[in-house]
Amino acid sequence: MPTRATDTIIPIDGVSHETYDWMPRAPEMHSRAEVLRQTGPYDAIVTAPILDWDPQISSSVSADVEDATRELVAFDRHARSRLGTDNPALGPMTAILLRTESASSSQIEQLTTSAKQLALAEIDEGDKANAVTVIGNVRAMEAALRLSDDISEDSILAMHKALMLHQRGFEQDAGRYRSEQVWIGPGEAGPRLAEFVAPHHDRIPGAIADLVGFVKRQDISVLVQVAVAHAQFETIHPFPDGNGRTGRALAQSILRNKGLVASTAVPISAGLLVDTDRYFAALTTFRSGDAGPIVSEFASASRIAAATGTRLVDDLVAQLEDSRQKMNGLRSDAAAWKVLPVLVGQPAMNTKYLMSTLGLGEMTALRALDALADRGVLTESTGKSRNRVWQHRGIFDVLDGYAETIRRMSAR
Template identity: 35%
Template sequence: MLAALEDAAGDLGRLDATAAVLTNSEALARLLLRAEAVGSSQIEGLVVGARRLLKAEVLRERQQDVTAEEVLGAVDAMTWVTESVQAGDKLEIEHLLEAHRRLMAHSPNPELGGEIRYLQNWIGGRSPAEAYYVPPPAHLIPELLADLMTFVRESRLPVLAKTAIAHAQFESVHPFADGNGRTGRALIHLILRADGLVQRTVPPVSLSLATHAAQYVEALTAFRHVGKPTGPRARTAANQWLLLFAAACSHATAEAAGFERAAADLKDAWRERAAPVRAGSAVELLIETLPAAPVLTLAGAARLIDRSQQAANQALARLVEARVLREVTDGRRNRIYEAPELIDAFTLLERRFASPAADTRIEPPSRPVPSRPVPTRRRH
């Protein structure tokens, strides 16, 4: 078990080191962050494909997609985690509360955001009597969260062991009326960043956990039991969960590394199709930053590359002509563009994660995923 955790930690470290030498790794990290939010939300039954999510993000102010909006809440929470926590930071309860506020801000119940529950909750069944798990009563939660965050700050366990145990304990406490699962998975990334294991990328661990959701729930359920903490039952349950978590981290890093290579190859192909591309030009900047926003508007493109709308418009037109982008709206106002090859690569990433064999042609997806992209024939 310790060897599996060490291997997974090494995988995460190598993924982060690779991101350090990639051109504009921040753009890829933003897309992997969305993959993590998609996976975390799928575990809770919120199923939204890549294209739908990315389009909903662009149209957020103009047209509301209720399910996508909830997934975007997970994106907002994870964005805050990556922008607010650095190596060496001391994590406090307020970090959990703020992540939960961001998550719930656009949910049907935003008033629950950042508020510790004051009523008893339960998991499964229509009442506590029928539940398969009843979390601790509300009056114990402040003390239990304080104990959890002390463990997070002071434990000398290997980072991944500490992260896995902290996540399982958070899920056992279940401190909120809603959004516990997604906040608990955000806690994973809070710890990985604060402990310095991951700084430049976002390994989509939740996409792997979503594929093995039954084993994930089973392992967390076994982890919480009444009995001696050092007894054989406790050791078996802890090992079961730690091995599953280590496997999810290794799976996430392998798929993320493959996706980063695919994205880098795409950018090289785009430069060839749009050639000549002058260094520092609006076209070059847009190619480099497209992974951060594969669906975008003119205003979004101008913000992304920090150039005028005129320069951004010319770059968009050039990339449409080069078949890097395509316009997906009619009319001259509020045009929306997408990078179909990048979205297809993102979709294939989802599909690989969803197959227990990491290939849907060998073993079908174990959960809902977008259809396999249809290859398009290119004009020459």
């Protein structure tokens, strides 16, 4: 196997280890042999501080990062130009990109759901458990953008809280650091044989404070900063669950905080999803003292995000324009016109949703949905007389096509 070129290596202090003693908490739940294997000393990671890290980056890697950065900026500008900054569909477009990013981030953790099930979960319809869990990731991403003006320990905890309040069995852990040792890999009874043993929980507050200080620096290329901050966060592993999804929400928060993107969410997780093995390997290499692979992964993911995201925006705008054409002749003050831009971000809806988001009365909301159905913009999908749901099949087709594109890229 060829070795990596030295000009792609970005030196960073690797993790060290410290030794603790372990005794299985519930030995009666395991075999005697497993209890024996998992009793005794184990090594936990100690993260190296990154606050004062001095990046030594080759010209080739810098050029790669700069190219990816330009493409992200161009994507953000394109999304705004296609709609116009005052267009009421710009907010919903950000919402659908955010939901797309959340779905991809969740899929990295083997949590899969369809665009339709996710949209139904947003209006309290449907019964897919994964969709409800992924909605938590959407809330975490929303918190990441909302709190991006000041990335802090509190904002990170808020992202995690928004995520885990929607994950059954973890509500009590939402927004709280873990209070026990965690690990990844074999060994249910203990960490002695695990592939990754996170830092001892007592080290979490100090490590997060160092990470926040690093994020506040203004002298590092943004994509390098995003990649390294994300890798460091995953190494700290501060929560009992949801670390990957929170860490990718943090990446979105940094991109917005640094002004790299302003109007939209960037579907970077879709780019990482293309080759998850390489992504996880890059995190491992980071811990051994080389930030090069994780920086390259984020640069590659950014280019994929910009290219696929641009097509997604264009296809969604085309659906919006087609729907607008179908509504020609409809009274200009009809409530259906207010509903139209909202469909970009929420292609499945009911009267309750319109009442809460647009402040419409129940009968006005119903008339608007019926008018859109009469014009062929929406399809009533339940056939019920009560609890009716309408959906925009064209937008769902676009979102399903986007997901299929990412699947094909990952299968190569």
